[in-house]
Structures are given as structure tokens and as C-alpha cells.
Amino acid sequence: MRENLMKHSSAWVTFSYVSFGFSAFMLIIGLYMMPIDLWGKGYLTMGILMLVQTTVNVTKTLRDNQEADKLIRRVDDARTEKLILGIKGESDS
Secondary structure, three states: OOOOOOOOOOOHHHHHHHHHHHHHHHHHHHHOOOOOHHHHHHHHHHHHHHHHHHHHHHHOOOOOOOHHHHHHHHHHHHHHHHHHHHHHHHHOO
């Protein structure tokens, strides 16, 4: 029972990295040009970095939970299959 793994194309991965880099660059330029003092720019920068960090953490947590659920389902399926094969073997005797 092998699951079909879907991988992203290299074009999509490249697009994702380029768009992240471009948006980070534009954000830095925007913060630099913003007419507020250094404390305000630092506060905004800290908030943006924390938002990116928590977004990555939430995404990883959701992915880990999904992978754990998938593993548990596979173990349950294997147990059920073993049980069914055991019952069939007994009834054939």
C-alpha cells in the first residue's frame, strides 16, 4: 500500500522563493522610506519578523499533525488488514 506522493515542480519552488525574497525586499525599502523615527521602524520590523516566524511555526505544526494522523491511519489499516486475514484463515480451516 504505497501512497502517491505529490511534489511541487521546481518552477513553483523557485517562484515561491523569488516572491518571498521580492516581498521582503520591498518591505525593507518601504520601512526605510517611511517617515517615522527609528523606534517606530524597529517596532514594525520586530512585529513583521515575529509574524513570519509564527506563520512558519503554525504551518509546520499543522503539517506535523496531518502527517501524524496519516501514520496512525496507516497503522490502523494494517491492524485491520491483519485481523481480517486472520479471520479468513480461521474460516478456511
